[in-house]
Amino acid sequence: MQAQHLPHVSQETEAIEDRRIVSGVLAKDRKATAEFVAQCADWIYPFVRRRLIPRAELIEDVMQEIMVAAWQALPNFRGDATLRNWVMGIARHKVEDYYRKKIRELELAVEDDSLPEHITTPAFEQQLDSVSQQKKVQRILTMLPEPYALALIWQYRDEKTVREMAQLTGKTEKAMERLLARARKTFRRRWNDDHV
Amino acid sequence: MTTSDFDDLSVLLSNPEQSGGRAPSSLKARLYSALIRKQQESGPLASLDATVSAGHEICIFEKLVQIVPVGETAKSPFFCEICHSRVLAEHFDQAPIFWPGCPYVKFKEP
Numbered sequence: 171m172q173a174q175h176l177p178h179v180s181q182e183t184e185a186i187e188d189r190r191i192v193s194g195v196l197a198k199d200r201k202a203t204a205e206f207v208a209q210c211a212d213w214i215y216p217f218v219r220r221r222l223i224p225r226a227e228l229i230e231d232v233m234q235e236i237m238v239a240a241w242q243a244l245p246n247f248r249g250d251a252t253l254r255n256w257v258m259g260i261a262r263h264k265v266e267d268y269y270r271k272k273i274r275e276l277e278l279a280v281e282d283d284s285l286p287e288h289i290t291t292p293a294f295e296q297q298l299d300s301v302s303q304q305k306k307v308q309r310i311l312t313m314l315p316e317p318y319a320l321a322l323i324w325q326y327r328d329e330k331t332v333r334e335m336a337q338l339t340g341k342t343e344k345a346m347e348r349l350l351a352r353a354r355k356t357f358r359r360r361w362n363d364d365h366v
Numbered sequence: 367m368t369t370s371d372f373d374d375l376s377v378l379l380s381n382p383e384q385s386g387g388r389a390p391s392s393l394k395a396r397l398y399s400a401l402i403r404k405q406q407e408s409g410p411l412a413s414l415d416a417t418v419s420a421g422h423e424i425c426i427f428e429k430l431v432q433i434v435p436v437g438e439t440a441k442s443p444f445f446c447e448i449c450h451s452r453v454l455a456e457h458f459d460q461a462p463i464f465w466p467g468c469p470y471v472k473f474k475e476p
Contacts, residue, residue, distance in 0.1 A: 194420060198405045199412040200444065201422035204469030207398040215389035230393060237401050307378050326379035354375060 188253040196244055210237060213254050214261040221265050221328060224308035225316070228268075236264045266338055269324050273317045273339045273349070310360045318353035325350060394473040395455035402444050410442035425451075425467040446470070 191209070194202020214236055215229075222228045240260050247256055311319045324330050330338075336346040405411060414424055414432040424432060428445055446452045446469070454461035455470035463471050 197412050197416070197420075198409070199417050199420055199422065200402060200446075201417055201424070201469060202420070203401060203405065204398055204472065207401055208394055208473055211389035211394045211397055212387065215393070216387050230396065233389075233393070234397055234400050237397050238404050241401060241404065303378065311379075322375075322379055326376050357375070 184252055185249055188247075189249060192244055192247055192253065195241065206241075207237065209253075210240060210257050213257055217258065217261055218265060221323060222268075224312045225319070232264060232268055236261045239264060269320050270339050272320050273324075273335075273341075275317065306361070306364060310357055310364060313360055314353065314356055317349070318356055321346075321350055321353045322357060388476075390459050391473040392456055392459045392461075395452065395470050398469060398473070399446070399452060399456065402446075406444060410439065411444060413438040413441040415441060423467040425465045427465075428467065 191202055191206050195206045211233065214233060218229055218232050218236070219226075222232065236257075240257050243260065247253065251259070311322070314322075321335070324335055325332075332343050332346050332350065335341075336343045339346065341349070402411070412420075414428050415438065417428075418424060418432065427449065431441055431445060434440075451461070451463040451465060451468050451470045454463055455473060460474065461470070463474075465471055
């Protein structure tokens with residue numbers, strides 16, 4: 171019987187803890203701010219990293235933007251969601267903002283897309299072990315024009331649909347499909363040309 | 367694009383290298399310093415007296431400032447700005463710093 175109350179008690183404890191940290195940060199208490207940073211960083215780091223790797227140099231900038239945005243929005247934190255979910259919501263928006271900005275910046279002439287997509291079928295080597303394969307994936311993504319890499323990561327890692335991506339970037343679905351097709355084609359071509 | 371091509375790319379790209387769940391302590395240290403500087407742009411930080419009253423532990427250097435008979439304003443600056451612990455913590459994940467009450471030391475804790 172007692173166990174049935176545990177989740178409720180745990181949620182209440184979390185809510186109290188959230189309120190304590192939030193009021194401390196709003197009062198500009200340096201130690202409360204340190205707790206806030208330590209917690210938020212651990213929450214958002216895997217999320218941001220997964221969506222920005224291989225561009226590791228961007229992780230810190232995006233995380234800093236998220237932290238500052240969270241601090242600035244903290245007076246609006248009502249406690250309807252946990253602090254963790256609330257911060258993750260901000261992180262999601264910031265990462266999407268970054269993707270949107272970069273993909274909007276894309277100039278269509280950035281890559282030669284004279285070859286139809288089906289000609290360059292990738293030779294995904296079965297003999298490559300998963301570590302080598304992942305290294306190769308990261309290497310190829312690093313070499314791609316940034317909007318292409320982001321579009322692929324957005325679709326395959328973040329599992330965004332073409333429609334969602336189109337809505338978020340203000341492009342038509344057709345334009346988004348074309349962009350993805352070019353990104354896939356360039357990825358394949360570089361994959362097949364990469365013999366490191 | 368065939369379904370098989372799609373699957374191949376999907377498998378390749380959906381499986382980035384595994385990373386630890388926690389943020390590196392040096393990253394936390396830099397984020398903390400940046401956020402505190404941002405907080406200072408809109409006015410002074412809470413004084414050390416207020417921090418202690420809220421139940422937080424302060425480091426030995428902050429303690430020295432706190433017991434000095436000066437006004438609250440003099441106890442509000444970000445003293446870590448001139449501390450070697452901050453510099454070390456921002457550059458090394460296992461920085462050799464061990465002061466109790468130091469936020470940069472706490473970032474190293476699992």
